[in-house]
Every structure is written in C-alpha cells, then in structure tokens.
Amino acid sequence: MSHSVVDLASAQMVNSDKTGAIRVGVMGFGGLGQAAARVLAPKREMLLVAAVDRDGFAYSPEGLDPDRAIATYRDRGSVGHLPGGSLSPTSILEAIEAAKGNVDGFFLALPNLPNTFMAEVVEQIIASGWRGVLVDALKRTSAMEQILALGDRLANAGITYLTGCGATPGLLTAAATIAAQSYAEVHSVKITFGVGIANWEAYRATIREDIAHMPGYDTERARLMTDAEVEALLDTTNGILSLENMEHADDLMLELAGICSRDRVTVGGVVDTRNAKKPLSTNVQVTGRTFEGKISTHTFTLGDETSMAANVCGPAFGYLKAGVSLQRRGQFGLFTAAEIMPQFVR
Numbered sequence: 200m201s202h203s204v205v206d207l208a209s210a211q212m213v214n215s216d217k218t219g220a221i222r223v224g225v226m227g228f229g230g231l232g233q234a235a236a237r238v239l240a241p242k243r244e245m246l247l248v249a250a251v252d253r254d255g256f257a258y259s260p261e262g263l264d265p266d267r268a269i270a271t272y273r274d275r276g277s278v279g280h281l282p283g284g285s286l287s288p289t290s291i292l293e294a295i296e297a298a299k300g301n302v303d304g305f306f307l308a309l310p311n312l313p314n315t316f317m318a319e320v321v322e323q324i325i326a327s328g329w330r331g332v333l334v335d336a337l338k339r340t341s342a343m344e345q346i347l348a349l350g351d352r353l354a355n356a357g358i359t360y361l362t363g364c365g366a367t368p369g370l371l372t373a374a375a376t377i378a379a380q381s382y383a384e385v386h387s388v389k390i391t392f393g394v395g396i397a398n399w400e401a402y403r404a405t406i407r408e409d410i411a412h413m414p415g416y417d418t419e420r421a422r423l424m425t426d427a428e429v430e431a432l433l434d435t436t437n438g439i440l441s442l443e444n445m446e447h448a449d450d451l452m453l454e455l456a457g458i459c460s461r462d463r464v465t466v467g468g469v470v471d472t473r474n475a476k477k478p479l480s481t482n483v484q485v486t487g488r489t490f491e492g493k494i495s496t497h498t499f500t501l502g503d504e505t506s507m508a509a510n511v512c513g514p515a516f517g518y519l520k521a522g523v524s525l526q527r528r529g530q531f532g533l534f535t536a537a538e539i540m541p542q543f544v545r
C-alpha cells in the first residue's frame with residue numbers, strides 16, 4: 200500500500216501544529232473568501248497564508264488570522280492593510296509573484312464578471328510561471344469551456360487545475376457521479392438548490408451572477424448594475440430569486456465524465472436574500488435504468504442547516520487537497536470535480 204506525500208506529511212503533524220500543512224491562498228476575499236478563512240482556521244492540514252482582493256493582497260508564512268483579515272477588509276476595504284500586506288491595482292499578479300515557492304494552492308473565489316474574467320486570470324497565472332494547484336467554483340458552462348480550452352497550457356505550466364469544485368457545480372455533481380453507478384443508463388440529473396442568506400451584500404458576485412440567469416438579464420447587464428439597482432430589483436421580488444433551466448456547468452462535467460449527455464441535466468433553484476434559512480432543501484435526483492430494466496431515482500439531499508459557504512468552501516478545499524496529491528505525483532493539467540474524489544481535510 201502506498202501513502203501519498205500529503206498523508207505522510209499530516210502523519211508527522213501534532214495536534215494544532217500546522218508544520219507541514221498545505222499552504223493555501225484565497226483569491227477573492229468577499230463572502231466565500233472570508234468563509235474560506237474561517238473554514239481553514241481549525242484545520243491542521245491546511246494553513247491560509249495568502250488572501251487577495253481587488254485592491255491588495257496579504258501574505259504571511261505563519262498564516263493569516265481570519266478575524267483580523269476579515270475585520271481589516273471590512274473596516275479598511277482591503278486585506279492589503281494587514282501587516283505583510285500590500286495595496287495594488289494589480290493585486291492578483293503581485294500575489295502570484297509573492298506566492299512562487301510559498302503557496303501550494305489557491306482557491307479562486309473571484310467573481311466571474313465579465314464571463315471571461317476567470318479564464319483571463321488563469322492565463323495570467325500560467326504566464327507568471329507559478330506552479331501549484333488551482334481550484335475554482337465556477338458556475339456557467341460557457342465559463343468552464345474557456346477553462347477547459349486552457350488544459351494543455353495548464354499541463355505545460357505544471358499547474359494542476361480542478362474546476363467546478365463548489366456546491367453546484369461541485370458537491371452535487373460529484374454526488375450525481377456516484378449515484379449514476381447503480382445504473383446501466385442515466386436518464387436525467389435534476390439539481391435543485393435552496394440558498395438562504397441574511398443579506399445580499401455578503402455575496403455580491405453570487406447574487407449578481409444569479410440575477411444574470413433571470414429572463415431579460417445576462418452577465419454583462421448584471422455586472423453593470425449598481426448596488427441600488429440590485430436592491431431595487433430584490434425589492435420587487437421580496438428578496439427572492441427563482442431560477443430555472445440555468446446554464447450550469449454540471450451538464451458539461453457529467454457529459455465529460457461519460458454519465459449522460461448535457462441535455463439530460465437541469466439546474467434550478469430558489470435564493471432568499473433576506474433570510475438565512477434555506478427556502479427549500481438542496482438536492483440532486485439521478486434517474487436511470489438498472490441492468491435489470493428497473494427505472495429508479497437516487498436522491499442526495501443536503502442538510503438544511505448547512506450554509507452555502509459550508510457547501511462551497513468544504514468541497515473546494517477537499518478538491519484542493521486532492522489536487523496537491525495529484526501535483527506531488529507529477530499529474531498536471533485540468534480535471535473536473537466529477538472525475539476526482541475530494542479528500543477530507545483534517
């Protein structure tokens with residue numbers, strides 16, 4: 200039996216000592232980036248050493264204090280004001296330079312507005328010469344297609360990239376992949392999500408990107424909306440966004456994994472921007488035919504108490520850990536969350 204480098208490293212760790220931990224950075228320090236800092240705080244196997252926002256970045260080899268980073272971002276507008284931080288209009292590029300040899304992997308928690316933004320950032324990272332693991336929580340099929348087109352360049356750059364590693368796509372796509380194993384043929388995958396957040400400003404990009412799926416809207420229109428316009432729109436719906444037939448990369452990921460053609464995958468949901476309680480239980484239903492000719496449906500339902508942040512950041516770091524295992528075995532290039540099993544981060 201072989202042990203991965205990560206397992207050996209963690210076996211040498213003592214409780215609460217993060218020596219040998221995977222050194223992680225978060226790009227984007229909004230709703231998800233801040234939640235990521237809190238998720239990582241009690242982990243022994245991962246240490247948050249870098250955070251990047253629009254106006255600056257912070258790097259600390261000893262690890263960033265989540266409370267201090269969040270308070271600094273809230274009160275002063277950027278983590279660049281932290282000790283070891285730096286303010287810059289090209290924060291991503293500067294953070295990547297500082298990360299060379301110092302950061303093993305980044306969670307990309309950036310807004311994908313415009314719809315080409317993430318792919319442009321990834322191209323910049325490839326050009327920088329940094330090597331390591333990248334994990335995204337991209338949602339749109341057309342956005343993921345741009346990342347897939349970078350696969351060879353990522354491989355040549357020595358980057359291990361895992362795409363679609365949030366909740367959906369991500370956790371639910373992976374669950375659908377496992378559920379499909381009971382069937383000889385998969386007929387449909389139906390993802391329905393419920394999200395409850397107390398106020399939309401905590402997740403500005405998420406909410407703008409959701410609005411972009413509404414009739415009459417697209418990513419460009421949503422990107423250009425002022426906060427007051429978002430607020431006015433939410434006033435007309437009592438804070439609720441009901442979304443159907445969304446362009447979601449779960450379809451592409453399940454097609455690439457050979458599970459079913461993308462037209463058999465549907466994604467929709469309800470987002471309540473004024474109540475932390477989920478308006479409905481997030482679930483994925485996978486219907487298929489068994490080898491005995493029976494038609495059946497497997498359903499995987501998330502607990503209502505789990506927040507969007509828990510269901511995005513948990514998988515993102517589980518996939519980042521899996522990415523580090525791949526990277527240390529010399530496996531570079533692009534993988535989706537439907538083809539790699541996430542590894543639980545202790």
Ligand SMILES: NC(=O)c1ccc[n+]([C@@H]2O[C@H](COP(=O)([O-])OP(=O)(O)OC[C@H]3O[C@@H](n4cnc5c(N)ncnc54)[C@H](O)[C@@H]3O)[C@@H](O)[C@H]2O)c1
Pocket residue numbers: 226227228229230231232251252253254290291308309310311336337338363364365366367368369401402403404405406408507511
């Ligand atoms: N797959 C999933 O299940 C899932 C679920 C929720 C959100 N998401 C995605 O996560 C992403 C982040 O969402 P959020 O609501 O946390 O965002 P947010 O608006 O709360 O935060 C965005 C952060 O990115 C930073 N940023 C913006 N432009 C930047 C730039 N040019 N350079 C550096 N930093 C920059 C901002 O300063 C901010 O800190 C969105 O794209 C959203 O769609 C995915």
